[in-house]
Amino acid sequence: MSKTVAKAVHVLETLAAAPKTIAELARELGVHSSTALRMLQPLADGGLIARGPDGRYRLGFRLVELGQQVLEEMDLRAVARPHLIALADATRSTVHLAQLVDGQIVYVDKIDGAASIRTWSRIGRAVPLHTAAASKVILAALPAERRDRLLSAHAFTRYTERTITDETEFRDHLAEVERLGYATDQAEFEPLVHCIGVGIPDATGQLAAAVSLTTVRADADLPELERLLGQVRDTASAIAAALGRSAS
The missing domain is CATH 3.30.450.40 (GAF domain)
Incomplete structure (x- = not known):
């Protein structure tokens, strides 16, 4: 698994535990906040994560859709x-x-x-x-x-x-x-x-x-x-x- 994919998986697993701010995610990933934001953007664009009104990131509904598809197939x-x-x-x-x-x-x-x-x-x-x-x-x-x-x-x-x-x-x-x-x-x-x-x-x-x-x-x-x-x-x-x- 590439480092980029591994970090994306880490993000999803971290957010599955609880919503987090960009600063909290950056500390979790061991990177600067600007780097963490760049890492999150493709996940957000794909609907895998979403930013709530409180500024915290959480898992997106696209994951629910994909999970349901796995179950149905x-x-x-x-x-x-x-x-x-x-x-x-x-x-x-x-x-x-x-x-x-x-x-x-x-x-x-x-x-x-x-x-x-x-x-x-x-x-x-x-x-x-x-x-x-x-x-x-x-x-x-x-x-x-x-x-x-x-x-x-x-x-x-x-x-x-x-x-x-x-x-x-x-x-x-x-x-x-x-x-x-x-x-x-x-x-x-x-x-x-x-x-x-x-x-x-x-x-x-x-x-x-x-x-x-x-x-x-x-x-x-x-x-x-x-x-x-x-x-x-x-x-x-x-x-x-x-x-x-x-x-x-």
Whole structure:
């Protein structure tokens, strides 16, 4: 990195901590005030910094615009895929990545595990809102108004004897999902198919995606399913970190 670029980065990092006068910035950079002013001018011209009414410089709105563009162009599937593959290999189970897209929760990736049988899910297919573990954790984290919009247009179809078909009961179920921080699908859509899902927060802390792990067996053994929770959580955390989410 050139000295000029390094100093520009230093300016931005300094102003991110607090607005500063030209004299304060000059002291921070170890240069004369006139030199500091020349360094700041290109940043100000580009909208990366701005001078407030109090004479102090602060970060500019252009940085917000650029940051938002980075977030919008971040390809969740590309970022998540190596972590999904690692989870599928470690557990020999099928792993799904689901995302809220244009008012629908859809499967955006799927890694078939070595010990799995073929399941209904397909990449690009809408997730059954009231049965899938991945959709439950996303719904539980949504603002109430947005969640209500999705559920009001949803048909609570019965697929198995375990399917929750009552909307009020399902909303209570989502409250429990929010409390626990994960969701399960215990043969609620397909017989023998059991899933556990964890949400993936993005860099802003919003949760609009989830990773789920699918096992196929005759009994709905919840303790056995929850035994895999730690690995699913680790995967969700790794994807979140790759998306720029700081560890909390």
